[in-house]
Amino acid sequence: MQEDIIIQISQKIKEQRKSRGITVQELANKAEVSKGLISQIENNRTVPSLLVLVNIIRALDLDMNEFFNDMDQDRRTSRIIVIRQDRYLPVEKENSKGYHYRRVISRNIKGGPVDVQLLDLKKGARRNKMVKTDAWEYKYVIKGTVEYQVHNEVHILEAGDSIFFDGRLGHKPANIGNDDAFILIVCFFENAD
Structure with missing residues (x-):
């Protein structure tokens, strides 16, 4: 199943944070946003603004290209999708x-x-x-x-x-x-x- 890019961004933020051993609060402090906002983004309850997303990526010490590199941006035109x-x-x-x-x-x-x-x-x-x-x-x-x-x-x-x-x-x-x-x-x- 191909997931939407926004969902992939949320998952990537959570994965990168956890793999670096950073708490939600630590990431929030580094990105200069609230802990609640990080939690909402990671759990797909809100979509970050571009500025917030850039701050989070920088707070994770990631290069922008590296962050988006492996995300599926497949824009299939199929109007029928079957999901098992x-x-x-x-x-x-x-x-x-x-x-x-x-x-x-x-x-x-x-x-x-x-x-x-x-x-x-x-x-x-x-x-x-x-x-x-x-x-x-x-x-x-x-x-x-x-x-x-x-x-x-x-x-x-x-x-x-x-x-x-x-x-x-x-x-x-x-x-x-x-x-x-x-x-x-x-x-x-x-x-x-």
Whole structure:
């Protein structure tokens, strides 16, 4: 599966930071940004501005060409892509027990990147903190009962229900059902002009 360049940038930053034994806080200090921003970038919750990206690459003591050298920039024109389930990649997001994300596909589509993931939400899984994403988010509950809090509104979603919202609003799901829940997630990132 070919991943979108933005996803590759996030993964490369995390890989390079870890391979150098640098903590998120140390990288943030060197790049002169917040620890939270580094975490959001590494976990694909936000797209860095060009200036921030350059500062992060420099803070990692990497040459720009070296950083982008092995990234796949394949711009296939195929309108049909088949992805087998064994190609879904695990995604590390917030450190929340019972939240298991897998990336199905990430592609640049007119208007910006689109990221499609599956979330296995274990019985009783609940996050304490709200998260924010620089994307519009669509969630479709395939299985289970999920309480979805967006800003100060709480919505109970059953299998077959869906919700669409601005991810810049604080949000968090909780599995309130008697079994594990399964959710399709589609994030629509807007291109910064």
